Amino acid sequence: MKIKQISVFLENKPGHLSSICKLLADAQINIVTISLADTEDFGIVRLIVKEWEKAQQLLTDNGATVKVTELVAAEVEDKPGGLNKILEIIDSSHLNIEYMYAFTYRAKESAIMVFRFNNPEEAIALLSSKDVKVISEADLFAITE
């Protein structure tokens, strides 16, 4: 049920992000979603792509520092209170969200929220037990294609 995310270390300099995107574009790898965490000096680009192994290899071969982590993706109703419902479930547990980001997709009345938990397995069990739809990698790529 977990989703693979590729993180890439970036110096905060012009052209560095686009060089990564260009590599992926040239290899015909589609970015499902991208999120950027940045500080004054450096940034971390987080990418979800279907062919994550190919992307990891490609970026590593081109000298990038890459790490693969596992996230939990959940469907969130695209209306007021949609996200809050999920956060309340998490708050009531001892799970910790390291970071999260959202994206929407076409022809659906909901958004996808991806979470980086300290313990993804436990999070999946908890969310599933509270009727939150946890999205598998197969489902994610099926609906985003």
Place this chain on the structure above:
Amino acid sequence: MTTLAGDQPEYFNPVSAPDFLMKDQLQRLQLQRLKRIVKRAYDNVELTRNRMDDVGINPEDIKTLADISKLPFVYKSDLRDTYPYGLFASPMSEVVRLHASSGTTGKPTVVAYTQDDIDVWSSVMQRAFASCGVHAGDIVQNSYGYGLFTGGLGAHYGAEALGATVIPVSGGNTDRQLMIMKDFGANALCATPSYFLHIIDRAEQLGIDLKDMPLRVGIFGAEPWSEPMRTHCEAAANMKAYDIYGLSEIIGPGVGSECRCQKGLHIFEDHFYPEIIDPETGEVLPEGQEGELVLTTLSKDAMPMIRYRTRDITSFITEPCECGRTLRRINRIGRRSDDMLVIRGVNLFPSQIESALLKVENAQPHYQIILTKEKGLDQLEIEVELTAEMFSDQVSKIEQLQKKITHAIETTIGISAKIRLVEPNTIARSEGKAKRVIDKREQ
């Protein structure tokens, strides 16, 4: 000759015999060679003749080894000033090889070899390999750069002369290096220490465990490296890592080498006469005191170097070595006198940064020091390459690492530095040697 048999008897190589000469035998040989080379330089090199005439000394005045201190020094700048062939003592018809330094500051410096010089070079490199426990039948992967740089060909000829199998892979293309290392079964590797670090990182990225490789011995030189780095390299590849010393102005690699004791480097004194001097006054220092290493080539015909100022800071080790070699040892060179930086009045050597980085868990010593001036005050910034082991998808983890590095450096050098994490391979490397310092204060 019982000492000979004591040193790894099953592999004793007769070429190593001069390593075990009695002191008086060695000194007789040194004096005989010194007299000859001083005369050769005086007769054939204008700069040497003029300098000796200036201080009123003749080749005939060299009667004992101690008389060497009467001779004027030769500096790196002399090679540049006489570029390209001004210090040659042989006609070009006898010069069989030229090498040159990378010339990062303008023109390169050129060095020359006759066939005899090449033979001497091969023999000292052969002795260096032997003292690091490499022997005939070993497979030596030579990852020093081939070309004008002396590292590649120097190690190549030495390993061949030893009877080892040489893989002349040269530097770069790390993925192929790893493939060759595994498939060809290399059990000895020659590289700059910074390049070997890169090999370690790359192997880890590719999920290759260097400990599963047949590597037994690493011969690392051409730049200073620290004791913590040795521990790091030896653990990563389950091998012994040895320091080897040399410089192109003298001959290239093979001026000195560690032995199995890993306690200092034996200088091949029958060919290179070492002195330790006070770099300020030029006076020869008492045995054991730290100073600048000065070398005289005792048998190099094409380009004799009389009292060449290496700028490398070290000291003689006075106790005899457990390996039985009678050759004098110097301590490992951690710094060069021209490497010393003065920042806000505090002395700093780049090697201190390396040691500090190695104290931080997961941190790798890929770094560059950048000096700038802001409102009249020196600013120290250290760029550290972020490798896969150091990276996290969480900003807070990377910031924690940054703090740990900042703290380790401040406690080591006593002044604070700004630490900037940079992408891998952004720090310039030439011939596998990393450029450690960028000083922008004067601009």
